[in-house]
Amino acid sequence: MKTTLVTLLAAVLCVEQAYPLICYVCQEEELNKNCLTISTCAKEDKYCMTVRTNVGTKPNKPKYVISKMCSPTCPVTSQQQNQTYQRISCCEKPLCNVNGASSQQRSYAVMSLSVLASITYIFACGL
Known part of the structure; x- marks a missing residue:
């Protein structure tokens, strides 16, 4: 049973997003309220x-x-050109850039902690 749950959890985490991003x-x-x-997005975004x-x-x-958009890549977090x-x-x-998007590194950290907590719970409960 443990193996089945761990395998199912791994499969869910590895599945690509099946629907387009919005x-x-x-x-x-000039105002964020005008950016709603x-x-x-396109399939590649x-x-x-x-x-x-x-x-x-x-x-x-x-x-x-402020400009907001879909993108296939995430460029460097800041850049300076002339002035x-x-x-x-x-x-x-989806819709995560409502107030200015968070860094993608934070997303990975939260996801990693969630996976670790799930696996710990599975083994602690003896499933």
Whole structure:
């Protein structure tokens, strides 16, 4: 019975997402409340991505615009080009970029802890 449960748990964790990802999308909005349009991503898209770009010219009064989109990859978390600074974040759950996506590393940590807790519970209960 233990072997069956462990095998089933491993199979569930290895199955790819069977439905397309959905994310919030927008282009260069000044307010997050204007970035709540929902879009179904392409089959190859694995991430919901949020890009926060500093477009302000005064150091004491930064101005930001927000863009949200589906993406097949997660680029580096931040980059600077000339006077523009971008903070990029990605996540892998449906509509996870509502307030700016969390880092994908946090998703893996939570998933790993969940799997560890499940396996510990299975063996502790003697199933």
